[in-house]
Amino acid sequence: MLRVLNFAHGTFYMLGAYTTYQFVQWVGGGPGLFWLAALGGALAVAALGGLVERLLFRHLYGKEELYQLLFTYALVLILSDAAKMLWGTQQKSVSRPPELSGAFTLFGATIPSYNLLIILLGPAIALGFWLTLQRTRVGRFIRAAALDRETLGALGVDVDALYTWIFMLASFLGGLGGALISPMRAITPGMDTEIIVEAFVVVVIGGLGSFWGTFFGALIYGQVLSFGILFFPRFSIFAVFALMAAVLMVRPWGLLGRPLQ
Amino acid sequence: MMTRLGRAPWPLLVVALALLVPAVGSRFYTFLANDVLIWALFATSLNLLVGYTGLVSFGHAAYFGIGAYTTGILMKKLAVPFVLAFPAAGIFAGLAALVFGFFCVRLTRIYFAMLTLAFAQIVWAICFKWNEVTGGEQGMPEIPYPALDWMDRLPWVGDLRTSDHFYLLTVLLVALCLWALRRIVGSPFGRILTTIRENPERAEFIGVNVRRYELIAFVVAGAFAGLAGGLFGIFNRGVFPDFAYWTKSSEVLIMTLLGGMGTFYGPPLGALALILLNQQIVSYTEYWPFVLGTILVVLLFVFPGGLAGAAGIVSRRLARALRA
């Protein structure tokens, strides 16, 4: 959105999972408490994101993308090691919330109800986010900020604060992703580097700064990966990156994005 | 005094010093010095792009990896002698850079970085999965050392270990490559590259075909990265897919930045500093990435010019203090 490439997004995602784990440890796994923990985890990550933006990242806006890119990479290194220090290298896991520990049977396949909820929740959050962007005042500001920082400032908007909020929101969403995924997979220190490149692929395919593009990109990514596995089991990752390269070559701004200038 | 120091034949002295390492230092130091030299070449090749042409490649490890696999496959599977397998690393990496670069230079800034990253990931994915040729996930261990029997007959050098012989060869080859790069940077071609870094729009209007020059720089940088990779595979006693992984690309970028982009001797210095630091810190703590990240943040905020930039500031202050 802000035309900032953020390697650290994957790390925020990982931290979301860890903080959720931590909150679950504190509050226990009673009914409803998981959701509280997940929200708490995401909020903690958002706070961290805001702090990082306020103290450090904002000094890099005027500089080259290289510096921004490397800074977010430095964050990856620092934060994932910090996570290692705090939580150790052992795998952690969070049990599914008790109210959703059952499973459904759909078309002969058994789907844990938590996974089903996530499948539904993903698009719901996306839709909610989109509506916020489209319909509210804040959303309009955010979209404007992505286009032209100076003009917005001239209109009397506190751009600095706005950027902090956007950064926090993005961190919140990243953290929430990690929080929600935590009952489904093991939480390990390496989970961030795995997802960073995936997230990049998704965003690039969909279009930098394009909202539905990203969503669409995620769908394509999933499809290519799973069909790739079906037909050429060994070259599915290859196919994904080839797709990313192809998109960049033909439409660098992504399938649904708009060209910048 | 400063000028006399500046006029000393530093490069030759450094080469001589480097050649003495196996005789003076332990096996460990020779190993370390070998590592530094190869990374110095790798970082310098990236500097040609980032520091001189202003192209931020986030996938430079691709060419390093291709070079490593080229030399490795040729020497291990096809028993090709080193004299052919080594240049082949540069040629194959350069060819790959020509193909990938053709598409990359059409894009600018962020998109350029992303596409170089995407291509590097493709290279990595191929190395990772193509078991028959690359050994897949397991990589390709036990790349043979080049035949260096002739060194046995040399005085002083003859009694050294094979790994030391390879080290001496590395010193000479890296010195040769760095000399070539130094000439390129100081050539009319190098000057044109700096105009592109400074202002590509204006460069077009002095008649520079910006894309073509960028592509040539990309190929040259890729070829030298490939040569570094070719040496590294042998040095490392094996070639593995993570040579081409994006974390390697960022490591070399950090070295370049640490040393100082756009200054010729900065990146080798960065390679030296980073590797030595790593060596020191790893013995105290397992949290090397944490330290690296912190260094990077300090660099970005306090010394964007890297070590070379910082040294420049210090020496200017000193000179002013001496004059006063």
Add this chain to the structure above:
Amino acid sequence: MLEVHNVRKAFDGFQAVAGVTLGVARGQIAAIIGPNGAGKTTFFNLVTGHLRPDAGTVVLNGRDITGLAPHDVCRLGMGRSFQRTNIFPKLTVFENVQAAFISHRGRGLSFFARVEGLYRDETYAVLESVGLGDKAGEVSGFLSHGNQKQLELGIALASEPDLLLLDEPTAGMSATETRETIRLIERITRERGLTLLFTEHDMEVVFSIAQRISVLHQGRLIAEGTPSEVRNDPEVRRVYLGERRR
């Protein structure tokens, strides 16, 4: 020398240049004037290949250069300066001009020659003629605005053009600086036998040196002729002086 025929360019439906036809004869000093947003810079960008016209042709020395890339146009003998100062800020003054020589004389692909002394005399000659002879070793980004403008002119001259296009060569200068710069440009044009096409907002400047003036307004050519013809053109007076049509 330069013939521009009916070029058009639109951005998102806005006609920035709406069919302009214009010729500059060899050795002439020609100016394009017009209020802000009249399309002067866009017109320049179309002529120099920076933008590709939607329609129309650009002919230089009898050769159709429409849609050629800027570096090709430059090689065919067109030099250009920019409205916003456009130099290579971290290079020295000498290196700025030297680079232009290297590029123009096709030495850009020599990989192993030493660059230091290359085209030294030529470079100093150009620096002298634009009045920067004593500043050769300075980092160009630290020069004063006026000096940077002079340097831009120097870079353009180093491409050894027949036709020089200057986009507001005196933009942002004080009255004295403006006068000096204009004198400089006039002298260089004469000495080198160049053809000059420039845009300018300062009317005094334009009327003092231009032999032929074209007036752009809202992307269209509304008048063309000698300074006195243009000065007395009712349409021009209306646009510039806000005189109402009677």
